[in-house]
Amino acid sequence: MYNLLICDDDRDIRNALKIYLSGEGYHIFEAENGKEALDIMAENEIHLVLMDIMMPKMDGVSATAKLRESSNAPVIFLTAKSEDSDKILGLTAGADDYITKPFNPLEVIARVKAQLRRYAYLGGMEKKEDTLSVGGIELDDSGKSVTLNGEPVSLTPTEYDILKLFIENPGKVFSSKDIYRTVWSSDPLGAEGTIAVHIRHLREKLEIDPANPRYLKVVWGKGYKLEGKK
Numbered sequence: 001m002y003n004l005l006i007c008d009d010d011r012d013i014r015n016a017l018k019i020y021l022s023g024e025g026y027h028i029f030e031a032e033n034g035k036e037a038l039d040i041m042a043e044n045e046i047h048l049v050l051m052d053i054m055m056p057k058m059d060g061v062s063a064t065a066k067l068r069e070s071s072n073a074p075v076i077f078l079t080a081k082s083e084d085s086d087k088i089l090g091l092t093a094g095a096d097d098y099i100t101k102p103f104n105p106l107e108v109i110a111r112v113k114a115q116l117r118r119y120a121y122l123g124g125m126e127k128k129e130d131t132l133s134v135g136g137i138e139l140d141d142s143g144k145s146v147t148l149n150g151e152p153v154s155l156t157p158t159e160y161d162i163l164k165l166f167i168e169n170p171g172k173v174f175s176s177k178d179i180y181r182t183v184w185s186s187d188p189l190g191a192e193g194t195i196a197v198h199i200r201h202l203r204e205k206l207e208i209d210p211a212n213p214r215y216l217k218v219v220w221g222k223g224y225k226l227e228g229k230k
Contacts, residue, residue: 002116003045005029007037007060008052008078013101017050020105021112032056034063041067048116049075050099050108053090061093068094072156074115078103091197096158097184114185118157132167135215135228137206139167153205158183162198163206166216166226175223199224 004026006017018028029044031037035058037049049067051060064075077090077098090098097111132139136149139160146153146163155163161183165174174182180191203210217227 001025001027002047003027003029004112005031005037005040005046005049007031007034007049007055007063009033009055010052013052013078016105017108020108024109024113026112034058034060034066037063038066041071041073046071046073047119048073048112050078050112051075051095052078054080061089064090064093064095068156072119072154074119074157076111076115088193088197091194092201094156094201096156110186115157118161132164134167134170134226137163137167137215137228139164148206155202155205159198159202159205162195163202166224170226170228173219173223173225178223195224 004021006014006021006028007030008014008017009032014030018030022028029040029046031040033055034051037051038058040046041049049064051064053060060077064077067073067075074097075095077095078101079090079098080101096115099108099111130141132141138147140146141164144160146155146160162179165179165182176191176195179195180186199216200210203213203216206215207213215226215228217225219225
C-alpha cells in the first residue's frame with residue numbers, strides 16, 4: 001500500500017482528494033501547511049505528495065524545496081491559478097507535475113498513478129541489470145542510480161526518466177513534445193515550459209557550467225539532445 005500526503009489549507013479539498021484516492025486503496029495522510037507536511041514526512045514513509053502552493057506558515061514552494069533535501073518522492077502541485085508562471089514556479093521548486101484547480105478526479109487519479117509507477121520503478125521494483133554511460137555520466141538502471149565522474153547524483157524520478165531517454169539515444173534530437181509523451185505518457189499540453197524547467201535542473205546537476213552545457217544541448221527550433229561518447 002502506498003502512503004500519500006495531501007497538503008492543502010482547504011479542508012474541503014483535502015476531504016475530496018481523500019475520498020478519491022482512498023477509494024483507490026491508498027493510505028492518506030493530511031497536512032494544513034508546509035510545516036505540518038515536513039513533520040509528517042519526517043516520521044512516516046510517504047510515497048507521493050499532493051502539495052498546495054499558497055498556504056499559511058509555510059507555502060508549498062518552500063516546503064518542497066526543503067523536502068528535496070532528503071526525499072525524491074514525487075510531488076504534484078495543486079494550484080488555483082492557470083498561468084504558466086505558477087506552473088513553472090512549482091517545477092522549479094522540485095515538483096514532478098502539477099494539477100490546476102478545479103481538478104477532475106479522474107485526472108488526479110491518473111496523474112498519481114503515473115508518478116507512483118515511475119517512483120516504484122526507480123526504487124527497484126523492476127530490475128534491469130544494465131549500465132548506460134555517456135561521457136562522465138553513468139546510469140545504473142538495475143540500481144536506479146546516476147553518477148557523474150564517479151560521484152553520485154541525486155535525481156527526482158522525472159529527471160531520471162528524462163536522462164534515461166537521452167542516454168539511451170545519444171545524439172538523437174527530441175522535441176519537448178516527444179519528451180513529454182515518452183515520460184508523462186500523456187498529451188503534451190504546455191510541454192515546452194515543463195521540459196525546459198526539467199532540462200535546467202538536469203544541467204545544474206550534471207554540467208560544470210550549466211550556461212555552457214557539455215552534455216545537454218539545445219538544437220534551436222527542434223529540441224534537445226545529449227552529446228558525448230558512450
